[in-house]
Amino acid sequence: MTRDPRDEARLREVAGLLEKAEACLDDAQQVIDHVREDQQEIRQALTQQREAVGIAWEALTHLHPQESLPHPPKTEN
Numbered sequence: 001m002t003r004d005p006r007d008e009a010r011l012r013e014v015a016g017l018l019e020k021a022e023a024c025l026d027d028a029q030q031v032i033d034h035v036r037e038d039q040q041e042i043r044q045a046l047t048q049q050r051e052a053v054g055i056a057w058e059a060l061t062h063l064h065p066q067e068s069l070p071h072p073p074k075t076e077n
Helices: 005-063
Strands: none
């Protein structure tokens, strides 16, 4: 039983397409990984910002203990 050369050509074409698809998936995974890293950096920056606001608020209340200052800004986690 011999194979049809057209079938073998189609198989090679499909194999090539699968390799391209795999490369695209690898690229997409790299982008996802970078986005996750960026999200982590953003979370850290927001945490530092909240800490800075808290410290600044504490400094203000020490500088002006007699004055009626508004409530400290609300921070969301």
